[in-house]
Amino acid sequence: MRTSVPRRLLVALGSALALMAGLLAYALPAQADTGFRISEGRLVDAAGNDFVMRGVSHAHTWYPQETQSLGDIKSLGANAVRVVLSSGDRWNENGVDDVAAVVADCKAHRLICVLEVHDTTGYGEEAEAATLDQAVDYWLRVRDAVEGEEDHVLVNIGNEPYGNDAATVQDWAADTSAAIQRLRDEGFDHTLVVDAPNWGQDWSHTMRADAQQVFDSDPDANTMFSIHMYGVYEQESTVVDYMEAFTDAGLPLMVGEFGIDHSDGNPDEDAIMAHAERLGLGYIGWSWSGNSGGVEYLDMVEDFDVDRLTPWGERIFHGPDGIAETAEEAPVYGGTDPDPSPSPDPTPSPDPTDPPGDGDCEAEYTVQHEWSGGFQAQVTVTATVPITAWTVTWTFADGERVTQSWNAAVTGDGDRVSADNAAYNGTLSAGQSTSFGFTGSHEGTVGVPELDCTA
Structure with missing residues (x-):
């Protein structure tokens, strides 16, 4: 099986290319007392509160001037944003100061920040694509921008790190595990997000088959898997089969990208959103604005204007199982986090004639x-x-x-x-x-x- 390549992420920067979310329990590392972590196949915060991402991607590396975008995304109800960064291997590098500003912007707007390196897109088919090892080099260069932000930031190591070339796809598990190990050895304690091969769509089921092996390779047991759902996921049954393969195995999964349509087929966005909600899986839609090269329909707003929602924007923000209906703010910002030390007013003893606890x-x-x-x-x-x-x-x-x-x-x-x-x-x-x-x-x-x- 071979799918057409979803080259949707190169914007109008002088390029002609298109612009391109029974359970098994896992032991938590004893030192993981801050930040997000994986518990029983689910993403939880430091207090153990379940957190389900509901957000969109923003192409920051190509549109760094659109500084209002994160606030606009939050205003429509999102609790997370996936921010496109460049390692400098294909586009202009986002340096440590720029990344620190992005993190601060996420925090100012009470969003959980999923930071991703985009230069790895389509490695093995795209001649200019960076390797996962090069992506790790970048994360080490910008370490100061994310260190200590484990409760606000997830690190998406590299976007769609392999195309459809079988010779490179077969290395997905080994290369992904090596990238995880390097980051852990260098002191990265963040929840790490790893993308599937086959331009993120995993039609070969390489990630699905090797996910347990990769998860077990993380000494912190704190890795989440990301599937991108485009034309491969035209049928509801395909969506359900893939999602439940992970939830049934107790492995953490998010839909890291999906859209309302695509050049390689028409994904079933209704099924993606409904079953992500049913299974408690996070999703991140592609993308806020700035798409070109024939996939402009993937813009959620026109020209970065929050008041000009497109049909895709209306669907993902205001439709059934959409962001406005299902997103809950992260507890770190005060969302649903219970008060850890309440100081209630004294209350009288219950009426001794009432059953203990009745009405409490x-x-x-x-x-x-x-x-x-x-x-x-x-x-x-x-x-x-x-x-x-x-x-x-x-x-x-x-x-x-x-x-x-x-x-x-x-x-x-x-x-x-x-x-x-x-x-x-x-x-x-x-x-x-x-x-x-x-x-x-x-x-x-x-x-x-x-x-x-x-x-």
């Missing part, structure tokens, strides 16, 4: 998505008095079953389900809320059961 918390059940044979739900727990632990129980009325959960320990016995808080979200002050989610199976109607919350 409330729970609300919301069905977020439903599809043939399955559904996704979220339960929001709100404390009515200060509590240190909670349990939510309910009985399914129509044969539903929980298949996967996050942010709570969920167990079932037939129709009866019990959910206990995780270690990091049991302590709530009066009026404070937290939430957990799960996917489930169903045979008919998906109902909303009555919940019982005890603390």
Whole structure:
């Protein structure tokens, strides 16, 4: 199988080329007490809060003058931005001061920053493409800009580091592992993001087959895999098959790029967004503005103007499962991070005639998505008095079953389900809320059961 090359990322800078998001548990390194990390196949922050990226890419290296873009992206609801940088191997290098300014801009606008080196795009087919080893050289040159920013920055080592040339694609696992090891040896503690080969689309399933090997090569167990979904992912079944191959294996995955259309086929963006939301996977759409060479339809706004959304911009920001509907701000900025040391007002002892814990918390059940044979739900727990632990129980009325959960320990016995808080979200002050989610199976109607919350 061979796909046409998605050369979409070279902009009008005198070039004629086109411009180009059962679980297994992994041990966390004892020293990883700050910054993002991977836990049980999911991206979490230093406090253990789940973080699901909802954002877009911005071509900073070609449009460094568009300094308002990150604020505009945030204003539409994004919680993350993927920033295009150059190592100097193909375009003008973004130096340490420039990268530091980008990081500061991300923080000022309360965005998680995914920084990526673009010069590696299509190595093996593009004569000028840099190697992953050259990308690592760049990260070492700009180390001062990202050091200490592990709770705000993810390092995407190199964009689409291999084309479709089989002779180079076969080196993806070894070269990616070597790049990870070099960065760890040099003291990079960030969550590292690695792109798939085949221009990011992994139609050969090289990344899918070797992901476990690469993950195990990271001494920090802190690597996330990034798939780019364009023409290879025209069918919903292909989208689901690829995503679930990772979630079923307990391996972390994000959709690092996707669009509303492409020269190599029409990706099913509705399926990509719906199933990313269902599975709790992050996604980053391509791209904010500045595309050329026949792929201008990938612009989300015209001429970097936030008030001129394109059809793709309307879809990704305001459509079903879009950014505005699903993004939650990172807890490091105050999003859903629980107060680590609440100081509640003294409360009277409960009425001794009341059952212990009765009325100390409330729970609300919301069905977020439903599809043939399955559904996704979220339960929001709100404390009515200060509590240190909670349990939510309910009985399914129509044969539903929980298949996967996050942010709570969920167990079932037939129709009866019990959910206990995780270690990091049991302590709530009066009026404070937290939430957990799960996917489930169903045979008919998906109902909303009555919940019982005890603390």
